[in-house]
Amino acid sequence: MPSPLAPLHGRAFAAVIFDMDGTLIDSIPVVIRSWVRWAQEHGLEPERLQGFHGVPAAAIVADLLPPHRHESALSRINELELADTDGITVLPGAAEALAALAPDRCAIATSCSTPLAEVRIEATGLRVPRVVVTADDVERGKPHPDPFLLAAERLGVDAERCLVVEDAPGGLTAARAAGCATLAVTTTTPRHELVADAIVENLGDVAFTHSPQGGGVLVSSRSR
Incomplete structure (x- = not known):
C-alpha cells in the first residue's frame, strides 16, 4: 500500500506552517x-x-x-x-514536529487572538516557533489566505514553497488560496471532508527532516 504521504515525497519545502487548534493542540x-x-x-x-x-x-x-x-x-x-484552559493537551507528534524544524523553517498561523494563543500555548508548554501569526495580525482570517501569506512573509520565504498542516476545511481552503502545499490531519474532521495533497491521522504519522544539501524541509512517514 502506498504511503499516505507519497504525494509529498521528494518535495523540499522552504518552511512548514502549522495551524494550532486541532493540529498541534487539542482544545x-x-x-x-x-x-x-x-x-x-x-x-x-x-x-x-x-x-x-x-x-x-x-x-x-x-x-x-x-x-x-x-x-x-x-x-x-x-x-x-x-478563562478556560482545562484539558488542553498537545496532540501526538506535535512537539516532535516542532523540535525537528529549525526556527526559520516553521511557523504557526492560528485563528486565535494573540492573547488566546499565548494562553493555550502556555497551558501546553509547547515550544513556540519564532513566527506566530494570529487573527489579530491580519485583516481577513481563514478561509482567506492572509494568515499563511503573512507567515511566509515573516519567515522570508515564498508561500508557494511552503507546506501547511491543517485540520479544518476552512484552513485548507486558505492554504490553497495562498498557493501552499497541504497536509491534513483527521483530528477534528472526517477524512472525506478534507481536501489536501496528503492526509494522515495526526502528526505522529509524519517525520520532518532537513535536506542534507540545504534545499529545504523533507516530509516522510514516521514508523510507530
Whole structure:
C-alpha cells in the first residue's frame, strides 16, 4: 500500500506552517464549553455554531449576530475562552514536529487572538516557533489566505514553497488560496471532508527532516 504521504515525497519545502487548534493542540473541549455557553447567553441554539471550526471568533460573531451586538459578544467569547484552559493537551507528534524544524523553517498561523494563543500555548508548554501569526495580525482570517501569506512573509520565504498542516476545511481552503502545499490531519474532521495533497491521522504519522544539501524541509512517514 502506498504511503499516505507519497504525494509529498521528494518535495523540499522552504518552511512548514502549522495551524494550532486541532493540529498541534487539542482544545476542542474548551472550545465547545466556551462557545456553547456563549451561544446560550446570546439566545442562539448551539447547533448554529456548526461549520465554523477554524474561523476567527470575530467572523463567527459577525455571521451570527446583528452589528450592534458584535463588540460586546466578541468581548464575551474572548473572556470565556481566556478563562478556560482545562484539558488542553498537545496532540501526538506535535512537539516532535516542532523540535525537528529549525526556527526559520516553521511557523504557526492560528485563528486565535494573540492573547488566546499565548494562553493555550502556555497551558501546553509547547515550544513556540519564532513566527506566530494570529487573527489579530491580519485583516481577513481563514478561509482567506492572509494568515499563511503573512507567515511566509515573516519567515522570508515564498508561500508557494511552503507546506501547511491543517485540520479544518476552512484552513485548507486558505492554504490553497495562498498557493501552499497541504497536509491534513483527521483530528477534528472526517477524512472525506478534507481536501489536501496528503492526509494522515495526526502528526505522529509524519517525520520532518532537513535536506542534507540545504534545499529545504523533507516530509516522510514516521514508523510507530
